[in-house]
Ligand code: DX5
């Protein structure tokens with residue numbers, strides 16, 4: 185399984201959007217957080233900015249939809265050119281049907297209090313499971329280490345089913361936390377402030393990749 189590094193642009197300098205995207209050319213995806221001020225207490229990025237990212241980014245777009253009505257909107261983000269679209273389990277009324285409607289890679293996101301167990305029988309419908317390592321809504325929060333058992337259970341359920349599904353972690357991922365997440369079974373790492381606060385964002389992506397690699401099999 186490969187190591188995938190997906191910097192989040194949530195706290196980038198939007199006054200220089202194209203330049204900020206160009207800084208992460210060593211990444212595998214750019215992670216774009218969409219928030220509707222209902223599912224999470226914050227409003228950030230909508231379809232026009234996601235479309236701008238699709239056109240300006242040197243790497244494919246990984247959209248993370250923190251919105252209340254993904255059944256309505258998730259397919260639209262795929263049509264807009266996102267390579268990957270992740271919606272939240274807590275918000276989708278019919279996650280299996282929605283997964284089949286999205287014409288892109290599909291991810292299922294779990295808030296910290298949401299277990300993976302109810303979704304074990306439909307893991308094969310997804311390309312990725314996102315285990316949130318913060319309560320979604322804001323960048324710059326601390327990594328919740330108590331999510332590591334859920335990362336491990338998710339990876340085990342995927343292996344037991346003989347599937348090839350990525351496990352993504354998002355929130356507080358940095359040089360000091362990425363190895364724990366990789367050891368637990370994650371292979372896809374979203375890092376917002378760790379990458380965008382670095383002097384050399386592209387080098388930071390590579391540093392994170394090197395730390396995770398020995399633990400990802
Ligand atoms: C939080 C978002 C994250 C956020 C990560 O709700 O989903 O993608 O931007 O930022 P850091 O890495 O700073 O925690």
Ligand code: ZN
Pocket residue numbers: 192215216217248354374
């Ligand atoms: Zn995110």
